[in-house]
Amino acid sequence: MPSATVEDYVKAIYLAQEAAASPPPTSTPTPRRRGRAAPGAVPLGQLALAMNVVPGTATAMVKALSEAGLVKYQSRRGVRLTPGGEKLALHVLRRHRLIELFLVRVLHLDWSEVHDEAEALEHVVSEKVLSRLDHLLGYPQTDPHGDPIPSTTGKLPPAPARGRPLSIVPDGETVQLLRVDNRDPEFLRFARAAGLLPGTTLTLTSRTPAASTLTLKLNKKPLTLSES
Amino acid sequence: MPSATVEDYVKAIYLAQEAAASPPPTSTPTPRRRGRAAPGAVPLGQLALAMNVVPGTATAMVKALSEAGLVKYQSRRGVRLTPGGEKLALHVLRRHRLIELFLVRVLHLDWSEVHDEAEALEHVVSEKVLSRLDHLLGYPQTDPHGDPIPSTTGKLPPAPARGRPLSIVPDGETVQLLRVDNRDPEFLRFARAAGLLPGTTLTLTSRTPAASTLTLKLNKKPLTLSES
DNA sequence: CTTTGTTCTTTGATGACTCAAAATACAGTA
DNA sequence: TACTGTATTTTGAGTCATCAAAGAACAAAG
Numbered sequence: 298m299p300s301a302t303v304e305d306y307v308k309a310i311y312l313a314q315e316a317a318a319s320p321p322p323t324s325t326p327t328p329r330r331r332g333r334a335a336p337g338a339v340p341l342g343q344l345a346l347a348m349n350v351v352p353g354t355a356t357a358m359v360k361a362l363s364e365a366g367l368v369k370y371q372s373r374r375g376v377r378l379t380p381g382g383e384k385l386a387l388h389v390l391r392r393h394r395l396i397e398l399f400l401v402r403v404l405h406l407d408w409s410e411v412h413d414e415a416e417a418l419e420h421v422v423s424e425k426v427l428s429r430l431d432h433l434l435g436y437p438q439t440d441p442h443g444d445p446i447p448s449t450t451g452k453l454p455p456a457p458a459r460g461r462p463l464s465i466v467p468d469g470e471t472v473q474l475l476r477v478d479n480r481d482p483e484f485l486r487f488a489r490a491a492g493l494l495p496g497t498t499l500t501l502t503s504r505t506p507a508a509s510t511l512t513l514k515l516n517k518k519p520l521t522l523s524e525s
Numbered sequence: 526m527p528s529a530t531v532e533d534y535v536k537a538i539y540l541a542q543e544a545a546a547s548p549p550p551t552s553t554p555t556p557r558r559r560g561r562a563a564p565g566a567v568p569l570g571q572l573a574l575a576m577n578v579v580p581g582t583a584t585a586m587v588k589a590l591s592e593a594g595l596v597k598y599q600s601r602r603g604v605r606l607t608p609g610g611e612k613l614a615l616h617v618l619r620r621h622r623l624i625e626l627f628l629v630r631v632l633h634l635d636w637s638e639v640h641d642e643a644e645a646l647e648h649v650v651s652e653k654v655l656s657r658l659d660h661l662l663g664y665p666q667t668d669p670h671g672d673p674i675p676s677t678t679g680k681l682p683p684a685p686a687r688g689r690p691l692s693i694v695p696d697g698e699t700v701q702l703l704r705v706d707n708r709d710p711e712f713l714r715f716a717r718a719a720g721l722l723p724g725t726t727l728t729l730t731s732r733t734p735a736a737s738t739l740t741l742k743l744n745k746k747p748l749t750l751s752e753s
Numbered sequence: 754c755t756t757t758g759t760t761c762t763t764t765g766a767t768g769a770c771t772c773a774a775a776a777t778a779c780a781g782t783a
Numbered sequence: 784t785a786c787t788g789t790a791t792t793t794t795g796a797g798t799c800a801t802c803a804a805a806g807a808a809c810a811a812a813g
Contacts, residue, residue, distance in 0.1 A: 404657040429632040
């Protein structure tokens with residue numbers, strides 16, 4: 298059995314790879330990854346940051362993951378999941394997201410707190426319990442944040458086009474919110490208070506490039522954001 | 526925060542103390558605790574056994590627990606919980622038993638498997654989640670095995686006389702099963718198949734001291750056991 | 754080419770938990 | 784009192800995940 302730590306690293310690498318694949322809506326022309334790192338690979342510095350450890354720790358752990366066959370690692374070029382690593386990552390993500398949904402739907406925890414709870418639980422629920430949760434929840438496809446829940450076989454749901462970030466939606470268009478890509482409890486409380494939940498329909502009214510904000514209308518009320 | 530390991534040791538000590546307090550229905554005249562160990566204290570050998578570690582490990586850990594103020598430990602005389610240690614133990618037990626009940630009642634897991642599941646989960650559920658579980662289950666007083674669930678404040682429920690072991694119930698008497706004091710999945714499956722569940726009413730028909738078995742009737746059918 | 758600045762790797766240590774095996778204490782027996 | 788056998792403690796060592804700080808590598812700028 299992989300340790301909780303190993304699972305966390307693999308998950309972090311997966312998420313970093315995923316985020317790199319669909320480039321984030323950064324307004325700055327692209328922070329110039331200064332030539333290092335191979336394409337598709339995650340630089341160890343970034344991983345260390347995500348895991349809240351010093352860089353040396355990340356190096357050490359990644360070597361261990363490599364030994365275990367979960368990642369492919371080349372010194373100073375970054376790390377990338379092997380098929381086995383990806384499979385594990387998706388399993389962890391499945392556990393995490395099902396648990397989040399359970400916490401919200403069954404235990405009525407707040408949207409803003411489930412992430413951290415699930416963070417701990419995802420490493421100890423057995424397959425058996427997980428399948429019961431899945432059943433109890435009616436085999437859902439997305440978690441409370443709108444993120445897709447991988448299947449038992451490690452596939453992401455058909456992904457209905459998976460949407461665009463608000464930042465590239467043209468002015469005046471009316472869209473439906475698919476995901477809220479932000480884990481900060483602060484922001485999530487604000488979002489819920491404003492009615493900014495997955496599934497909501499909203500209209501983009503205007504934007505102010507100078508302040509890099511955008512305004513949108515939902516339930517009549519206007520709202521101002523930057524990214525996400 | 527105490528580590529999962531610390532919680533497990535404290536719990537094991539609590540259960541051992543408890544078991545020692547209400548002497549087990551052993552048929553052998555009492556295995557002669559060869560004069561060692563102080564009264565009410567748990568011998569480290571026994572603790573090591575319960576924790577599945579070698580004796581040396583138990584000694585080391587108990588010293589650490591002592592440093593932390595959770596136990597009172599005297600070399601070669603055994604270990605005993607301090608009030609602080611007992612409080613922790615009861616909290617862990619509360620988590621464990623609520624989770625067991627949740628697994629059985631909400632997720633419909635089998636009676637026989639919930640113990641091990643809960644063993645892992647008890648160390649990671651937050652107070653928040655726990656209180657939601659408590660609410661969801663209707664503030665229960667006993668777990669699926671009939672064991673009492675400590676309150677938030679660390680008290681055991683009023684304990685309605687807490688019953689007698691079957692081994693001291695006189696022949697012919699009709700009683701109601703309160704607890705099934707056995708964690709072995711094998712036995713639990715057997716017990717359920719036989720209808721031997723907490724709350725069941727049964728009659729003691731006869732016993733065979735030679736084979737140290739006893740026979741009882743429930744739903745017409747006879748049954749033969751030894752201890753518990 | 755050489756310098757610079759950042760990113761990454763190495764090295765040496767630490768804390769929590771564990772084991773194996775040797776050393777010790779002590780109750781009970783002789 | 785001396786002896787014996789078991790329960791317990793010590794000692795030495797290992798694993799996992801971590802940090803601090805020193806050293807190396809390398810892209811970009813000069």
